[in-house]
Ligand SMILES: Nc1nc(=O)c2c([nH]1)NC[C@@H]1CN(c3ccc(C(=O)N[C@@H](CCC(=O)O)C(=O)O)cc3)CN21
């Protein structure tokens with residue numbers, strides 16, 4: 001059975017049984033159809049660890065759209081775009097302006113130039129260069145939570161930082177590339193496995209172009225929540241049958257981070273439960 005399923009079911013049970021309700025409090029998100037407040041049951045401080053050497057962390061309770069996940073991660077970290085017209089899914093449409101822009105967040109922040117040691121770079125190029133030149137550095141991270149740009153971005157980034165950390169295992173020639181994903185806010189039904197698979201794929205891409213082995217992904221979530229309208233959906237989902245994790249790999253020919261496309265993601269044996277259609281998204 002997929003380890004990601006096991007962790008997901010445990011996390012959902014913990015949120016539902018031990019979480020606290022925001023009902024009646026002042027909350028930001030709304031349900032688009034009725035304009036009512038979208039309340040949640042939340043759990044503070046959830047930490048999940050996935051080991052990519054053992055298996056890929058995809059849910060099998062329902063299918064996660066892995067190519068769309070990768071498409072969004074390429075949009076942010078490779079194209080460094082903030083325009084939904086550069087994205088092949090419609091998940092960001094509700095937050096875009098009439099030109100398709102989501103403003104100064106996500107890709108826009110990744111691509112902003114700054115000077116580091118007298119050279120102009122951006123956050124992703126900095127990470128790629130540090131891993132090549134200085135892999136044991138403890139300063140290898142991206143950080144999308146830039147206060148000066150929040151006011152003109154469509155949404156404050158939820159997955160806001162990724163810290164890369166290299167280890168060496170006895171008997172293993174290549175270095176292991178691990179990552180800590182920090183997330184301030186998580187819509188567990190809509191995007192938990194979506195975000196996990198995205199950053200797993202990002203770690204795999206960054207490892208491959210540095211000839212490293214993707215190791216552990218540690219996902220730290222400050223506010224892991226289930227929206228009120230999602231509770232019955234989650235209750236049904238976590239009772240479903242679980243299957244072994246799919247095999248997910250990258251085209252080994254790609255050695256340049258900027259050359260990956262979603263065609264380079266190879267997904268095999270992905271058996272999963274029925275898709276849940278039309279999940280309501282709080283905006
Ligand atoms: N309330 C809320 N939840 C989120 O997950 C979220 C936001 N808001 N705001 C911005 C982005 C947009 N995100 C989204 C929005 C929709 C889906 C969604 O509907 N996913 C479908 C599959 C979509 C596809 O196949 O392309 C799913 O079944 O999970 C996922 C992430 C993540 N973010």
Ligand SMILES: O=c1ccn([C@H]2C[C@H](O)[C@@H](COP(=O)(O)O)O2)c(=O)[nH]1
Pocket residue numbers: 028029155156158159185186187188191192195
């Ligand atoms: O990658 C993402 C992007 C967004 N979310 C969710 C988490 C929250 O439910 C909303 C954002 O609302 P805030 O009031 O700004 O926290 O979007 C996610 O889970 N993953």
